Amino acid sequence: GLKNTKVVIACVSDEYTLSEICRNEFLFAKNTLRLPVVLGIFGMGDKWRTTEVGMCSLTCPQVNFQFENPAAFEDIYETIQSNLPKRPSSAKEIALNAIKTTAAEEKTTAAYQELFELTQRKFLRVTSGFADTMNARAYPRLFTLDFVSENEKSAQELARIELATEMNAQRQQENDQDRDLEAERQRDEQLAREQKEIEHADDERKEKEAPKTKVKKLCIRTLCENEENWHTAGSPFEISEQIIIQNSALYLSRIMLLLKQSDLPLEILTSKEGEIELRKINEVRIYCFLF
Structure with missing residues (x-):
């Protein structure tokens, strides 16, 4: 199969x-397996360039079969030969190849930027169209994947804290009616002493234990769009079950592909752990489609 290609x-x-089968096979080879891809352009249309396949293939060599081209087969043969693994070359050949690669990348940069902006505008029109047809208030309707930062609390944790605060306040109100102030003061002092002893014991235990690697937790963030452009809104929703990601892999793989080109400060887009998670999502999407 593709793994041996x-x-x-x-x-x-x-x-x-x-x-969808062809599209998924192409994306699996290009993004997941990272294989060299040679494009043979057929048919009469040019709409494929504005699709996800077109965006991912901007740096791929192309041979046009749409028009009369007697040398097309020779061109694609030479292109395949140049992309096959070669034996180690001399330093001069390596330098020449690097110069050619740089020139080709610079040539496609302008076209890629224009195509990306066009895709952004289309995506915005689609989401705006959904918003215009709904009678509900304009809540954020785009969701993305990210990590929960260390100094951030998830929506579930905030709900637990709020519930615990309400229960403590209710219990305190009930006790205030008939408690003995002196006995309560003594009990509070005793609890404070015990708490200090526990904290002291915990500090000593933590100093003895070796530091452990913290596992980053995945969460769902909502994105909102207004005069400040797209930005995160509200508290993150911590993901406690992997089935949520599996059921949303098709959507997440596409929205994360767009967000990679944005300036949103999402940790999952800039860290090695995030790259691993995004690769897993893409593999899950391909697996769910094939099986």
């Missing part, structure tokens, strides 16, 4: 991008 030849057309 050295080079992938994708015969791309408008019909190709409409096929």
Whole structure:
């Protein structure tokens, strides 16, 4: 299968991008396996360039079969040969290849930026259209994946704290009616002494224990759009069951692909742990589709 492939030849057309099987196979080879891909452009249309396949293939070599091109097969043969693994080259050849690669990347940068901005505008029009057809208040309707930071509390934790505070206040109010002030003061002093002893014992135990690596918790964040552009809103919702991610893998893989090109301060987009989680989501999406 694809795992034993050295080079992938994708015969791309408008019909190709409409096929979910072809699209998923292309994205799996390009993004997950990171294989070199050679595009053979067929058909009569050019709409495929504005799709997800077109965005991911901007740096791929292309051979056009749409028009009469007698040298097309020779060109694609040479392109395949150049993308196959080679034996170690000389330092001069390595330098020349690096120069050619840099020039090709610079040539596609402007086209990629224009295509990305077009995709952003289309995405905004779609979400705005949904908002206009709804009678509810304009709450944030985009959700994304991220990590819960150390100094941040999730929505579940805030709810637990609020519930505990209400219960303590109610219990305190009931006790205030008939408690003995002197006995309460003595009890409070005793509790304070015991608490200090417990904290002292905990501090000593923590000093003896070796530091452990903290496991980052995944959460769902809501995104809101207004004059400040897209930004996070509200408290994160901690994910306690992996089934939530599995059921949302199709949506999350696409929204995270767009957010990678944005300036949103999401830890999952800038950390190694985040890259691992995003790769898992993409694999889950492919697996769910195939099986």
